[in-house]
Amino acid sequence: MSANAITIESVPAGDQTxxxxxxxxxxxxxxxxxxxxxxxxxxxxxxxxxVEALIIRIQLxxxxxxxxxxxxxxxxxxxxxxxxxxxxxxxxxxxxxxxxVPLMIGARDMAFPRLNAFSFWLTALGGLLxxxxxxxxxxxxxxxxxxxxxxxxxxPLGAKAFSPGHSTDxxxxxxxxxxxxxxxxxxxxxxxxxxxxxxxxxxxxxxxxVWLYLVMSGMVLIAITPLSAAQIMLLIDRYLGGHFFDTQAxxxxxxxxxxxxxxxxxxxxxxxxxxxxxxxxxxxxFSRKPIFGYxxxxxxxxxxxFVSLSVWAHHMxxxxxxxxxxxxxxxxxxxxxxxxxxxxxxxxxxxxxxRIRFKVPxxxxxxxxxxxxxxxxxxxxxAAAPVDWQLSLSYFVVAHFHYVIVGGILFATFGAFxxxxxxxxxxxxxxxxxxxxxxxxxxxxxLTFDVMHIPGLLGMPRRIYTYEPxxxxxxxxxxxxxxxxxxxxxxxxxxxxxxxxxxxxxxxxNDPWDAWTLEWSTSSPPSAYNFAxxxxxASRRPLWDLKHPEDPDSRYE
Amino acid sequence: xxxxxxxxxxxPEAWKLPYRGKxxxxxxxxxxxxxFTIFVVAYLFYIGKSLTGPKPADVLETPIFxxxxxxxxxxxxxxxxxxxxxxxxxxxxxxxxxTILLGGLxxxxxxMEWRHLIYERGLTISTNxxxxxxxxxxxxxxxxxxxxLVMLSIVAIFAxxxxxxxxxxxxxxxxxMYWHFVDAVWVVVFTVVYILGR
Numbered sequence: 200m201s202a203n204a205i206t207i208e209s210v211p212a213g214d215q216t217x218x219x220x221x222x223x224x225x226x227x228x229x230x231x232x233x234x235x236x237x238x239x240x241x242x243x244x245x246x247x248x249x250v251e252a253l254i255i256r257i258q259l260x261x262x263x264x265x266x267x268x269x270x271x272x273x274x275x276x277x278x279x280x281x282x283x284x285x286x287x288x289x290x291x292x293x294x295x296x297x298x299x300v301p302l303m304i305g306a307r308d309m310a311f312p313r314l315n316a317f318s319f320w321l322t323a324l325g326g327l328l329x330x331x332x333x334x335x336x337x338x339x340x341x342x343x344x345x346x347x348x349x350x351x352x353x354x355p356l357g358a359k360a361f362s363p364g365h366s367t368d369x370x371x372x373x374x375x376x377x378x379x380x381x382x383x384x385x386x387x388x389x390x391x392x393x394x395x396x397x398x399x400x401x402x403x404x405x406x407x408x409v410w411l412y413l414v415m416s417g418m419v420l421i422a423i424t425p426l427s428a429a430q431i432m433l434l435i436d437r438y439l440g441g442h443f444f445d446t447q448a449x450x451x452x453x454x455x456x457x458x459x460x461x462x463x464x465x466x467x468x469x470x471x472x473x474x475x476x477x478x479x480x481x482x483x484x485f486s487r488k489p490i491f492g493y494x495x496x497x498x499x500x501x502x503x504x505f506v507s508l509s510v511w512a513h514h515m516x517x518x519x520x521x522x523x524x525x526x527x528x529x530x531x532x533x534x535x536x537x538x539x540x541x542x543x544x545x546x547x548x549x550x551x552x553x554r555i556r557f558k559v560p561x562x563x564x565x566x567x568x569x570x571x572x573x574x575x576x577x578x579x580x581x582a583a584a585p586v587d588w589q590l591s592l593s594y595f596v597v598a599h600f601h602y603v604i605v606g607g608i609l610f611a612t613f614g615a616f617x618x619x620x621x622x623x624x625x626x627x628x629x630x631x632x633x634x635x636x637x638x639x640x641x642x643x644x645x646l647t648f649d650v651m652h653i654p655g656l657l658g659m660p661r662r663i664y665t666y667e668p669x670x671x672x673x674x675x676x677x678x679x680x681x682x683x684x685x686x687x688x689x690x691x692x693x694x695x696x697x698x699x700x701x702x703x704x705x706x707x708x709n710d711p712w713d714a715w716t717l718e719w720s721t722s723s724p725p726s727a728y729n730f731a732x733x734x735x736x737a738s739r740r741p742l743w744d745l746k747h748p749e750d751p752d753s754r755y756e
Numbered sequence: 757x758x759x760x761x762x763x764x765x766x767x768p769e770a771w772k773l774p775y776r777g778k779x780x781x782x783x784x785x786x787x788x789x790x791x792f793t794i795f796v797v798a799y800l801f802y803i804g805k806s807l808t809g810p811k812p813a814d815v816l817e818t819p820i821f822x823x824x825x826x827x828x829x830x831x832x833x834x835x836x837x838x839x840x841x842x843x844x845x846x847x848x849x850x851x852x853x854x855t856i857l858l859g860g861l862x863x864x865x866x867x868m869e870w871r872h873l874i875y876e877r878g879l880t881i882s883t884n885x886x887x888x889x890x891x892x893x894x895x896x897x898x899x900x901x902x903x904x905l906v907m908l909s910i911v912a913i914f915a916x917x918x919x920x921x922x923x924x925x926x927x928x929x930x931x932x933m934y935w936h937f938v939d940a941v942w943v944v945v946f947t948v949v950y951i952l953g954r
Contacts, residue, residue, distance in 0.1 A: 310776040386783040394776035398767040420787040428794035435892055440882030443798060443892075449807045449885050458794060735764040744765065753765065 228312035229727060230297045233319050235623070237294030240323060241287050242694075247330075248282035249687060251275045256680040262668040272664035273347035278329070280350030281370065284466065285377055286326040288608060292473045293322075293384050295615060296412045298623065300388060302718035302725060303406045305397025305734040310390035318383035325377025332369035346370035349662065351459050352433075354444035354452040359437050368437060375430045378423050385419035388412055397717075399736040404756075406716045406739070407496055408476030414500045415472040421508065422465035429458035453518060460511035467603065468507040472500060474611035475542060478564050481618050482546050484714045485561035486553030489740060489752070492545045499538035499545075506535050516587040525584045532582035539575055543568060558712075559633035563614030566641055570606030574599060577652070592662075595655025601648050605686075613640070613693070620697070621711045625723040626704030632696040640689035646682025650675055715740035777930040785937045788900070792941055795896055796948055799889045803953050806884035815877045818950045822865030823942065826901075829858035830939040833908075833932045841925050849915045855935070856912060859905050866898050890949065897945050900938050907931055 215223070224232060254275050258266045267275065297315065301308055309315045332345050346366040348356040357367050392405070392413045402410075433455075435441035442448035444455045483490045490496060512520060512528040520528075546568060555561065577599040581587045590596060613636070620628045654672045666672055710719040717734055718725070720742055738744055738752035803812075836851035870891075873879045881891040911931060914920050920928070 311780065382784075382787050386780050386787070389783050390776045390780040393779050394773045396773060398771040399765070416783075420783055421790045424787045424790035425794045428791045431896075432795075432798065432892065435881065435888065441888040441892070442882070442885050443888055449802070449805045450888075451801070454798065454801060458798075461794075732764075735767045737765040741764070 226316075228308075228316045230301050230309045230312065230315060231623075231725060231727075231729075233315050234294045234296070234298030236319055237290045237297060237322070239294075240319075240326065241289075241291035241294060244282050244286040244290070244326060245690070246694075248279050248287055249690060251279040251282065253683060253687060255279060256683040258664060259666075259676050260680045261673050261677060262666050262670075264665055267664075269664040270347065273349075273662075274345040276662055277346050277349050277370075281329060281346070281374070282326075283604070284350065284470070285374060286322075286329065288470050288604065288612075289377075289381060290322055291612060292415075292470065293318075293381070295473065295477075295612075295619070296384070296388055296415075299619065299718060300391055300409055300412055301395065302622075302721070302729060303409050303716050304392065304395060304400050305717050305730060305736065306391060306395035307729055309387050310395055311387050314383050315387050318380040318387065321380030321383065322377045325373040325375075325380060327373075328369050328376060329373035332366050335365060335369065351456075351463070353459075354450075354455040355446060357433055357437075357455075358445060368434075371430045371433050371437070375427055375434075378427045378430070381419050381423050382427075385416035385423075388416040389420075392416075397734045397736065403494070404736060404739050407479035407490060407493065408473070410497050411472050411476030411479070411500055414504045415469055418465055418469050418472070418504050418507075422462055422469060425458055426462035426466075429455065429462070432458075453515075456515055456518060457512065460514045464511040464514065465504075465507050467600070468503060470608050471603065472504065474567070474608045475500065477611045477615040477618070478546055478567060480716065481560045481564050481614050482549050484618075484712050485556045485558060485564075486550045487556070488549055488553040489715075490545070491548035491551075492541075493739065495541060496545055499541040502538040503535060503542075506531060506538070510535060513582055513584075513587070516584045517591045529582050529584050533579055536575060536579055543572060558617075559628070559630060559637060560614040560618040562634070562637045563610045563617065566637070567607055567610040567614070570602060570610060570644075574602035574607055577602065590655065592660055593655040594659045594661055595652050597661045598648050598651035598655055601651070606644055606648065610640075613637075616693075616697075618712070619718075620700070621707030622718055622723050622725070624701055624704070625707055626700055627707050627711060628696050628700045628704060632692055632699070636689050636692045636696060639692060640686055643682045643685030643687075643689055646685060647679050648682075650678045650682070654679075710742070715742045717741055720745070775926055777926055778933065781930045781933045785933065788937065789941075792896065792944070795889075795893045796944060799893050799948055799953065802885045802889050806886045808884045810877055810879050810883070810886070812886055812890070812949075813954045815873055815879055816950060816954060817869075819865050819869060822862045823946055825858045825865070826862040826939055826942055829855045829862070830936050832858065833935050837925070837928050837932050840920070840922065840928055843922050845915075845918075845921065848920070849912075852908065852912055852915060856905060856908050859901060859908065859935075863898060863901055863905065866894065866901075890953075893945060894949065897938070897941055900941065904935050904938050908935070 224236065227233060227236075254267060255272065258264050258272055258275075260266075297309065300306075329346075344364075344366060346352070346362075346369065348362055348367055348370070352367065352370065355361050357371075392409060396405070405413075432441070432443040436443050436445060442450045444450050444452060446452055479490055479496060510528060510532045512524060513532045516525060516528075546564075577595070581590055581596065581599065617628050617633055620626075654675045657671055657675075659666065659670075659672050666676075707723050709721065709723055711723075712719070717730075717736070720734065721730055734741065736744075738756050740752045744751035744753055832851045832855045836848050836855060839845075839847035839851060879887050879890075881887050908931065911920065911928065
């Protein structure tokens, strides 16, 4: 039998009062609305964390600056790191997962809509707890304010004796709560992908971004939970007088480092794997070719996830591990480069010989390819333990991981915004504002993070609130700070584009990019029920099959 | 609206996907196993590193009876599920209640052990590293037993009200998976705390 893919335009439900609208959003269990809530929440924290970064950069603009006190500086880098990882990148990526996964596999909603809402509100509570520390962190002791222990909170800094007051408690609780939210969403994504696929959507036919979200969720299950366990231990130390990380009672500070980085390093891959997914969707559509090496891409992703679980102690070369541990972690770290290299090769293979359309989503993806390659190369440099002994805890490391997170993950995420915005709102983002955003951000990014490697090589340690003149760091730091402001302007252009295009943007229609995955077969924005009839797929590019019944992909797969 | 031909291919004849409850519970178990792993690693790492007494060998007694209780509750919960699948509801209810009883007995055992350690041996969570790791690991497990007992009891209330039939089989199985996991974790905790740790 053959079912008709009917698309029905959404019918306006009449004017609602603002209270009813608010109530609708707060009590929603719809995956699309929750996805948008996640993304809006993450974007809000992008601005907050960005302001914190600017404060850091103003302070470091020249030597002996006193824009903020050392205490405030410590709070700023702690809050910037914690905010950007846990409350900006994670929610935005989970938002995309929520929005896209059910649409791309032809499902009505996530497997557990209420768990989905619960997870979002846990994450929201986590962010609130973290920022409430600005008000409540002093507690009864009158000491401390926002947490200032760095985003790793190395022992014994996190202990009661060194972090009096409640600032570190808010940090711990917020990560614990948002961690449970992440686990809930990860469980939901896995159950959705495995149990809710439309007929014909075999695992080997799923869009790559769905595959990568499946891998990412599997990693969340085993990588976020060690952090939760370590936070429970820290709470036991702080509230019940435990001795897990109390060196005076025989506890070990190094154990905390291990626990933190068992979480911390896979976390980077939790963040970058969905970014790989965005690239794997956008590059084929804008190169007018199917993805090169689909099964290899899947295998490489699983391999990255697997290997990345055994690299964590490369963050700890300077701690003084034995030579076997150093060699093991150096080798595994370098090994991650192999499957990652395969992926870069396959994206280039997809573009090779294609009719490339240089629209804004594609521009961001090409930016990603170059920058992620450099980020990977500086990573390989530091994987060699002796080099790391020299570079660890310097600005070289800061430059390296910002290259990954900003130059890689954030660029891919911007690409995803420009690619799927028409589906979400029914209107295109402005191309001219988008190009302005891209070029400004690209220039700002390279000014900041290319140059930032050099003070690191010259020996400038991270997390210092100021420095002596005459070391050759002043000019470099000034350039880095100027770049940060250019990036901030680019982000403002992006936000303006999001807002202006929502009202004034060109109408998008169902399928503005002539794409191939299921989400483009339904209306923009999709109705609450997603699909009027349950789709059936016979290949990896169901919409290609629909548009080219004379030469469907299903004939060759 | 649609700009292209609008017919999807024919649906495949057999299209069967796994039950989402089981998949989700399997994922939860993986996540929980990772949490327990970290606590077990901390316990193993700190064996013999306490700077002051009491030491495990001085104060711990092996809770063999209560361990048998907990492990046999895995059997009863399995029999309960099997009885429900065959539609024998009264057998289901009785096996289910026995499971709760056995789980409750185990929890009582943990409580008595802690009472003994705290009031007679003077070991609290802040006494030394052994106290910190012991109460955390055993306590984390006991917390999971409590959560399991609460969920088992909710099902028991519905079952006694006659609301649990064959159609709830899948859900009951999902809960049984969790309970098996709690028991399996106890095997690890028991080995680490009462055998390796002494």
